[in-house]
Amino acid sequence: MLEHIAGLDGIAATELFGHADADTIHDVLAEVGRFMAEVVAPTNRDGDTIGATWSDGSVILPDSFRAAYARWVESGFGAMPFDPDYGGAGFPWISAIAVQEMLTSANMALSLCPLLTQGAIDAIHAHGSAEQRATYLPKMLTGEWTGTMNLTEPQAGSDVGAVTTRAKPRGDGSWAITGQKIFITWGEHDIADNIVHLVLARTPGSPPGTKGISMFMVPKFLVGADGSLGERNAAHCVSIEHKLGIHGSPTCVMAYDDAIGWLVGGEHDGMRNMFTMMNNARLSVGLQGLALAERAFQMAVDYAKERKQGRVPGAPAGEQSAIVDHPDVRRMLLTMRASIEALRGIIYLNATALDRSTHGADEAARAEGMELADLLTPVSKGWGTDLGVDLTSLAIQVFGGMGYIEETGVAQHFRDARIAPIYEGTNGIQAMDLVGRKLPMRAGAAVTDYLDRIAAVDAALAEAGEPCASIRVALAEGLAALRTATDWLLADGMANPLDALAGATPYLRLFSVVTGGWMMARQALAASEALTTGDAADRAFYEAKILSARFFCEQLLPQAVGLVPAITATNRDLAAIAF
Numbered sequence: 016m017l018e019h020i021a022g023l024d025g026i027a028a029t030e031l032f033g034h035a036d037a038d039t040i041h042d043v044l045a046e047v048g049r050f051m052a053e054v055v056a057p058t059n060r061d062g063d064t065i066g067a068t069w070s071d072g073s074v075i076l077p078d079s080f081r082a083a084y085a086r087w088v089e090s091g092f093g094a095m096p097f098d099p100d101y102g103g104a105g106f107p108w109i110s111a112i113a114v115q116e117m118l119t120s121a122n123m124a125l126s127l128c129p130l131l132t133q134g135a136i137d138a139i140h141a142h143g144s145a146e147q148r149a150t151y152l153p154k155m156l157t158g159e160w161t162g163t164m165n166l167t168e169p170q171a172g173s174d175v176g177a178v179t180t181r182a183k184p185r186g187d188g189s190w191a192i193t194g195q196k197i198f199i200t201w202g203e204h205d206i207a208d209n210i211v212h213l214v215l216a217r218t219p220g221s222p223p224g225t226k227g228i229s230m231f232m233v234p235k236f237l238v239g240a241d242g243s244l245g246e247r248n249a250a251h252c253v254s255i256e257h258k259l260g261i262h263g264s265p266t267c268v269m270a271y272d273d274a275i276g277w278l279v280g281g282e283h284d285g286m287r288n289m290f291t292m293m294n295n296a297r298l299s300v301g302l303q304g305l306a307l308a309e310r311a312f313q314m315a316v317d318y319a320k321e322r323k324q325g326r327v328p329g330a331p332a333g334e335q336s337a338i339v340d341h342p343d344v345r346r347m348l349l350t351m352r353a354s355i356e357a358l359r360g361i362i363y364l365n366a367t368a369l370d371r372s373t374h375g376a377d378e379a380a381r382a383e384g385m386e387l388a389d390l391l392t393p394v395s396k397g398w399g400t401d402l403g404v405d406l407t408s409l410a411i412q413v414f415g416g417m418g419y420i421e422e423t424g425v426a427q428h429f430r431d432a433r434i435a436p437i438y439e440g441t442n443g444i445q446a447m448d449l450v451g452r453k454l455p456m457r458a459g460a461a462v463t464d465y466l467d468r469i470a471a472v473d474a475a476l477a478e479a480g481e482p483c484a485s486i487r488v489a490l491a492e493g494l495a496a497l498r499t500a501t502d503w504l505l506a507d508g509m510a511n512p513l514d515a516l517a518g519a520t521p522y523l524r525l526f527s528v529v530t531g532g533w534m535m536a537r538q539a540l541a542a543s544e545a546l547t548t549g550d551a552a553d554r555a556f557y558e559a560k561i562l563s564a565r566f567f568c569e570q571l572l573p574q575a576v577g578l579v580p581a582i583t584a585t586n587r588d589l590a591a592i593a594f
Contacts, residue, residue, distance in 0.1 A: 032105070032106070032107050032374070034105070035104075035105070035106045035107060035110065040106065040107075040110045040113075043095070043106075043110070044110070044113050044114070044117075047092055047113075047114050047117055048117055050086075050090060050092070051117040051118060051120070051121040052121070054083050054086050054087075055083050055087070055118060055121035055122050055125065056120075056121040056122065057079070058077070058079040058080055058083045058121075058122050058125060058263075059121065059122040059123075059124075059125075059427070060424060060427075061077040061078075061079045061080065061263070062077065062080065062122055062124040062125060062261075062262060062263025062264075063124075063260075063262050063263065063427045063431075064262075065077040065262075065263070066262030066263050067204070067255060067262065067263055067264065067265035068255075069203075069252065069254060069255045069265070072203070072251050072252055072253070073203065073205065073252075074203040074204045074205065074252060074255060074265045074267070075205055076204055076205055076206055076263065076265075077263065080125055080206060080263060081205065081206045083122075083125065084125065084128070084158070084206045084207070085206075087129070087158060088157055088158040088159060091104070091157070092114055093114075093129050093132075093133075093156070093157070093158045094156040094157060094158075095110055095111050095114060096108050096110065096111035097136060097140075097152075097156050098140060098152075101140075101148065101149075101152035101153050101156055102152075102153045102156045102157065103156050107367075107370045107374075108295070108366050108367075108369050108370045109363060109366040109367050109370060111366075112298070112299075112302060112362065112363060112366040113363075115129075115130070115299055115302055115306075116302055116305060116306045116309070116359075117306075118306075119302060119303050119306035119307070120306040120307070120309050120310040121310075122263070123261060123264075123303060123306065123307060123431050124261040124262065124263030124264035124431070125263060125264070126303075126306075127200050127201060127261065127264045128161055128201045128204070128206070128207075128264075129158060129161075130296075130299050131161065131162055131163050131164060131200050131201050132155055132158065132160075132161045132162040133162075133295065133296075133299070134162065134164055134292040134295065134296050135155065135162025135163065135164065135211055135213050135292075136152060136155050136156065136162065137291055137292045137295055138213055138230065138279060138288050138289070138291055138292050139151055139152060139155075139211075139213075139232070139279065140152060141288070141291045142230070142279050142280035142284065142287075142288045142291065143232070143279050143280070147232065147277065147279065150238055150242055151211055151232070151234075151238070154208075154209070154242070155211060158207065159207060159208055159209075160207055160208060160209040160210070160211055161201060161204070161206075161207045161209075161210050161211070162210070162211045162212075162213065163199055163200065163201060163202050163210060163211070163212045163213065164199075164200075164213050164289070164292070165180075165196040165199055165202070165212050165213060165214040165215065165233075165269060166178070166196070166215050166289070167196060167197050167198045167199070168180065168194070168195065168196055168197060169195070169197055173440070173441065173444060175215070175225055175228065175286065175289075176223070176224035176225040176228070178215050178216065178217065178228055179194060179217065180192065180193065180194025180195070180196065180214065180215065180216040180217065180271065181193050181194060181216060181217055181219075182216040182217065182218050182229060182231055182276065182278075183218075183219060184218075184219075185275070188277070189275050189276065189277055190216075190218075190231055190275070190276050190277065190278060191273040191274070191275065191276075192214055192216055192231055192233055192250075192271045192273070192274045192275075192276045193271055193272060193273055193274075194214075194216060194271050195253075195268065195269065195270050195271070196214065196268070196269045196271070197268050197269075198256070198266055198438070199212075199252075199266070199267040199268070199269045200264060200265075200266055200267075200438075201264060201265060201267075202252055202265065202266075202267030202269045203235075203251075203252035203255075203265060203267050203269075204265055208236075208244065209234055209235055209236050209238070209244060210234070210235040211232060211233075211234050211235075212232070212233040212234070212235070212250060212269070213230055213231070213232060213233075213279065214230070214231045214232075214233050214271065214276060215228050215229070215230055215231075215285045215289070216228070216229060216231055216276075216285075217229070218282055218283075221282075221283060222283070225285075225286045226283060226286075227283060228283065228285035228286055229278060229280075229281075229282050229283055229284065229285045230278070230279040230280060230284065230285040230288045230289065231276035231277060231278055231279060232276055232277045232278075232279050233248060233250050233271065233274050233275070233276035234248060234250075235247070235248055235250060236248065237275060248274050248275055249271065249272045249273055249274040249275070250269060250270075250271050250274040251269070251270050251272075252265075252267040252268065252269055252270075253268050253269070253270045254267070254268045255267050255268070256268075258434070259430050259433055259434070260427065260429075260430030260431040260432070260433055260434060261430075261431050261434060293392075293440075294369060294388055294389075294392050295369065296439055297392050297393075297395065297396040297439050297440060297445075298362065298365050298366065298369070298392060298395050298396065300396055300399075300400060300435055300438065300439040301362055301365075301392075301394075301395035301396040301397075301398075301399030301400055301435075302362055302395070302399065303399075303400065303403060303432070303435045304358070304399040304400040304401070304402050304403025304404070304406075304432060304435050305355065305358050305359055305362055305399055305402075305403065307403050307407055307428045307431060307432045307435075308351065308354070308355050308358070308402060308403050308406035308407060308410075308432075309355055310428060311351075311406060311407040311410035311425055311428040311429075312348070312351040312352060312355060312406065312410060314410060314414075314423075314424070314425050314428075315347075315348060315351065315409075315410040315413040315414065315425070316339070316348060318413065318414055318417075318423075318425075319337065319338050319339035319344055319348060319413055320337055320339050321337070322337065322338045322414075322415075322417075323335040323336060323337055323338070324336070324338050324415075325338075325341065327340045327341055338413075338415075344413060347409050347412060347413050348413065349563070349566050350406075350409065350566075350570075350571065351406050351409055351410065352563055353535065353563045353564070353566045353567035353571065354402055354405075354406060354531070354567070354571065355402075355406070356534075356535065356538065356560075356563050356564075356567075357531030357532070357534050357535050357567055358398065358399055358402055358531065360531070360534030360535070360537070360538060361391060361394055361395055361398070361399070361527075361530055361531060361534055362395050362399060364387075364391065364534070365387075365388060365391040365392060365394075365395045367384075368384045368385075368387040368388035368391060369384070369388045370384070371383065371384025371385075371387075372384035372385035372388050386456065386461050387465075389452075389453055389456065389461075390449075390453055390461065390462065390465055391530070393445035393446065393448050393449040393453065393523060394449075394523070394526060394527045394530055396439065396440065396442070396445050397436075397442040397445035397446060397449075397523050397527065398523065398524065398527030398528075398531070399435075400432070400435035400436040400442060401436055401442060401524075403432040403435055403436075404429070404432050404433055404435075404436060407425075407428040407429040407431075407432045408429050410425050410428065410429075411425055411426060411429055442520070442523070443519070443520060445523060446519035446520040446522065446523035447516055447519050449519065449522065449523050449526065450504060450508070450515050450516065450518070450519040450522055450523075451512070451515070451516070451519075454501070454504060454505065454509075455509070459501075459505045462501055463501070466494060466497060466498055466501065469490070469494055469529065469530070469533045470494060472490070472533065472536050472537060472540070473487060473490075473491065475540050476490070476536060476539075476540065479539075479540055479543050482539070482543055482561055482565075483536070483539050483540065483543060483561075483564075485565055485568065485569050486532075486535070486536050486539055486564055486565055486568040486569075487536075489532065489568035489569055489572045489573065490529075490532045490533065490536050490568060490572065492572075492573070492575070492576060493528065493529040493532050493568075493572045493573070493575035493576070494529055494532075496525065496529070496575045496576045496578070496579050497525055497526060497529045497575065499579055500518075500522055500525055500578070500579050500582045500583065503582065503583045504518065504522065504582070507583075511585070511586070513586040513590070514585040514586050516586070517584065517585060517586040517589050518581060518582035518583065518584065518585075521578045521581035521582045522578075522582045524574075524578055525575050525578040525579070525582065528571070528572060528574060528575050528578075529572070529575050531567065531571075531572070532567065532568050532572040532575075535563065535564035535567045535568055536564065536568065538560050538563075538564055539560065539561045539564035539565070541560075542556075542557040542558070542560035542561050542564075543557075543561060545557045546558070
């Protein structure tokens with residue numbers, strides 16, 4: 016996957032990543048997998064049953080969380096993709112995505128702490144002063160200090176421009192921050208020495224809307240010139256939310272009462288600073304759908320092999336069959352497997368595109384990487400998190416009645432997954448972003464060039480012959496549907512924005528499913544080639560890859576054609592009906 020689909024070899028071959036060749040990355044990831052299985056995964060149940068608790072402004076996590084997080088800090092795995100000047104390992108982002116997938120599969124609630132810290136690191140590294148970077152980044156890269164993003168307020172969720180938190184100059188270069196923020200993930204906890212809050216606020220006389228927003232660094236404990244921790248800042252958690260899932264991740268209401276903060280970047284640059292984090296953060300949230308689906312799939316496979324119920328036609332009389340032998344259960348398992356493999360291809364390609372956007376060989380390569388990342392990010396986040404909900408629900412179905420019983424543990428993944436289509440920009444916003452911002456790039460040429468890129472795989476599928484024949488037909492049909500929908504949006508939808516927005520969500524699904532078919536076609540081609548040149552010992556693995564690709568393209572990709580009418584239906588009926 017990393018080499019054949021995501022293009023790891025090309026990234027690792029650059030001068031910047033020469034120390035992190037594919038073999039080194041695979042060796043590191045093998046050790047990460049062991050660490051996650053032995054250290055982090057056993058804490059997942061505690062996160063759900065014990066959870067985070069609030070008492071008099073403090074948030075207490077389960078003992079197992081504190082122990083596992085301390086081991087995470089010691090491991091250095093969190094610093095892999097960051098700048099060596101501040102203690103990072105300088106690995107490509109795609110390697111960090113693989114680490115994130117395993118961490119999130121092991122314990123999604125705990126994984127959100129490094130995820131939020133990652134976003135804060137990105138913002139400070141890109142927009143902070145030299146002093147801020149030197150003071151804060153080394154401790155944040157190790158995880159000794161964690162980070163948050165404080166954006167949402169009771170009246171300002173998706174509408175960021177409605178933020179009312181205030182910042183006033185204190186006369187010494189610092190600012191006094193006053194206001195309340197809600198839904199602040201890991202805003203308070205007891206597993207790290209300090210928490211660095213990045214708070215969006217308005218300065219005196221700032222213009223209304225998003226143009227008047229600035230970003231401020233507000234640490235839980237003030238930091239001395241030598242990096243030592245000083246007095247407690249006036250930033251406090253006044254409560255935590257009681258949620259459907261991710262119980263081990265504290266979702267905080269934060270109150271700032273003349274808390275001391277420092278401007279990050281320029282005044283009124285808050286939105287620009289925030290968008291620095293956006294592609295990485297949205298990709299990481301899409302990854303949550305993949306990670307939870309993978310863990311739920313593994314549990315479903317194990318259960319289906321053990322659970323005996325009924326008798327499959329042709330089985331010996333008087334004997335119950337394992338439910339894995341029932342065709343309907345096998346269909347559910349293969350739906351999970353094929354969807355996961357398609358989604359993993361998209362997310363890892365997206366990560367490589369981000370690597371190229373910042374570290375490409377020249378400006379043209381960087382621009383190409385950024386364009387591909389721009390197109391794939393709403394797909395990764397939107398389809399990835401939708402699949403996370405769909406596939407964890409399907410895992411419960413495999414378990415049957417026992418899946419609905421909490422003691423089996425599979426229901427937790429469904430509950431945990433449900434937040435991912437909502438936060439970091441709802442999936443409706445991802446669809447509007449794809450149609451409203453990404454589709455018009457280069458007057459539509461960015462998307463049409465992307466569709467031509469998908470079409471280019473047709474020749475290789477034809478050359479591969481019978482194993483890929485049905486994949487070729489299904490991908491061509493899905494791509495034709497996507498072209499039809501794209502042409503309509505560019506010609507008719509853009510003339511009436513309400514019509515384009517009405518079809519945005521089914522368009523995102525169509526775009527995603529066809530992209531998934533492309534990923535599976537490429538995997539089938541790589542597997543087909545490996546069968547003729549690779550080690551015979553891996554034959555079963557490659558044959559299974561081709562079967563998964565064929566199943567996805569024959570049985571899941573055809574939904575693409577049925578989505579076109581929903582895209583071209585216009586806003587007429589949506590506007591006419593009364594609610």
